[in-house]
Amino acid sequence: MKKCRSLCMLFFVSFSLWNCEPDHKKYNLETSALLALTSTTSVPPGSSFKLPDANQTICYDTSGVTRACIGTGEDGEFTNTPAPFLLQIQDSGETILEESSELTWQRCPFGMVWTGSTCIGSSLNVYWQVANAYCNSLTTAGRNWRLPTAREASLLADHSQNTFLPNTYFPNGQGAGGWTSTPAVGFFGRYLVSSGGNVTPIDETTNFPFRCVSGPKAPNASFTDIGDGTIEEANTGLLIKKCAYGQADDSSCTGSASPLNWQQALDYCNNLNFASRTDWRLPSIRESYFISEPSIGNSNLPISIFPNSSQAAISWTGTTYNSTLSTAHAQMVYQMYVYSKTDSANVRARCVAGP
Structure with a gap:
């Protein structure tokens, strides 16, 4: 019966949107502006949002061989951070709460049904407007639901395992990926989170799965220039080095950011003594989404605070990609890439400290 209701709702929403947009491509600026409002993020008074750890507890060298974490500067060295x-x-088993972010997730993605012990069926792929309308109309457990923002969706993957979502909590092998509400700046698209936790912009009329979320929205990045070559991000408590490796530590971050391989980037941040601090490191994949703000546009950091456009280049995180242990995550703008840890041609380093 639940399966029938779910599919009937999909049919109703799809039919309504089909009538509104016969060719699914006739967007305009007014429509885009209205849709962009769905990804506005704010934390209501009294919210106690905390950024959850990526949950990576094992460290791997550039060949993907395990090694002791102490002194490496890898994500695995910094647990519960x-x-x-x-x-x-x-x-009654229908939802999962992630306690630090205070976000509540559907246990089963759209198209699957919770039986009381597992998810049955198969997830369904739909275009963005259907996913958005469905989540907004969902009433499971008496909660208010929505599509997650790209930042919220990035908080769900568990980077301690290949499946990225623990089967105990999200049964039947369903991935973490799907549609988000965050507009992809520059064209009529939205950000899509893959099952591996990476974020990619995609046209809204492409069909993908999704999972709805409930709870207080994760905050936007909030930057303050401390005046000593560091920038504080208020929601995480992280300090960010204003200038990337290779740039001069002046008010304009003169020069170009220089590429490093992963081990070189780890060593650079791990050994950095700057602004009276020695606890510098590469950001984790989770933290990298909170030292960026996709609403800014083509650059993920505000130029007024992080000068010199070369700062937008791809930058390493300390998080190993668990499906291929000889690779690691790297970020550009609001997207996440996977690069070989030996790559020294394309990837740069920007260090963080704290919190």
Whole structure:
């Protein structure tokens, strides 16, 4: 019966949107502006949002061989940073709460049904407007639901395992990926989070799966120039080095950011003594989404605070890609890439400290 209701709702929403947009391509600026409002993020008074750890606890060298974490500067060395990644079953098993972010997730993606013990069926792929309308109309467990923002969707993957979502909490092998509400700046698209936790912009009329979220929205990045070559991000408590490796530490970050391989980037940040701090490191994949702001445009950091456009180049994170241990995540704008740890041609380093 639940399966029938789910599919009937999909048919109703799809039919309505089909009538509104016969060719699914006739967008205009007014429509784009209205849709962009769905990704406005704010934290209501009293919210205690904390950025959950990526949950990577094992460290790997450039060949993908395990090694002791102490002194490496890898993500695995910094457990529960800034806060633990904690999942809790709720609502008679239908939903999962991630405690640090305070986000509640559907246990089964759209198209699947919770039986009381597992998810059955198969997830369904739909275009963005259907996914958005469905989440906005969902009433499971008496909660208000929505499509997650790209930043929120990036908080769900568990980077301690290949499946990225633990089967205990998200059964039947369903991935973490799907549609988000965040507009892809520059064209009529939205950001899509892959099952591996990477974010990519995609046309809204492409069909993909999705999973709805409930709870207080994750905040936008909020930057303050401390005046000593560092920038503070208020929501995470992280300090960000204003200038990337290779740039001069002056008010304009003169020069070009220089590429490094992953081990070189780890060593650079791990050994950095700057602004009276020695606890510098590469950001984790989670933290990298909170030292960026996609609404800015083609650059993921505000030029007024992070001068010199070369700062937008792809930058390493300290998080190993668990499907291929000889690679690591790197970020450009609001997208996440995977590069070989030996790559020294394309990837740069920007260090963080704290919180």
